[in-house]
Amino acid sequence: MTQLIDPLPQLKEWVPRIFHLHGKCATIKWDVIRDYGIDGPKQWVYHRTPGFGDCNWTDIISDLRMQGFHGCIDIEGWHDPVVP
Numbered sequence: 001m002t003q004l005i006d007p008l009p010q011l012k013e014w015v016p017r018i019f020h021l022h023g024k025c026a027t028i029k030w031d032v033i034r035d036y037g038i039d040g041p042k043q044w045v046y047h048r049t050p051g052f053g054d055c056n057w058t059d060i061i062s063d064l065r066m067q068g069f070h071g072c073i074d075i076e077g078w079h080d081p082v083v084p
Contacts, residue, residue: 001026001057002045004038008059015067023075025053049077 001007011018025041032044050057050073055074061073 001028001053002047004028006064007055008063010056011063012067015064015069018064018069019071021069021071021073023050023057023073024048025050025055025057027053046081047079049080050075050081052082054079 027046029042029046029050031042032040032042036042036044038044046053
């Protein structure tokens with residue numbers, strides 16, 4: 001997400017090689033990108049706890065399971081701006 005790459009097509013290609021996943025998400029501030037671009041003076045992306053950002057975790061977990069993923073997902077949320 002922080003590289004503006006949709007994670008779902010990547011999963012479809014790489015799930016057979018994934019054995020462990022770090023659960024991260026991001027919120028993209030499209031209004032900031034429209035006004036300033038990604039190299040502008042304002043922050044345009046925030047790391048988020050899975051489920052609080054722009055990723056569809058229902059689809060991500062469903063795709064993982066339907067393609068045979070049985071590993072663990074470590075949730076990373078310490079960098080989320082709402083976590084104290």
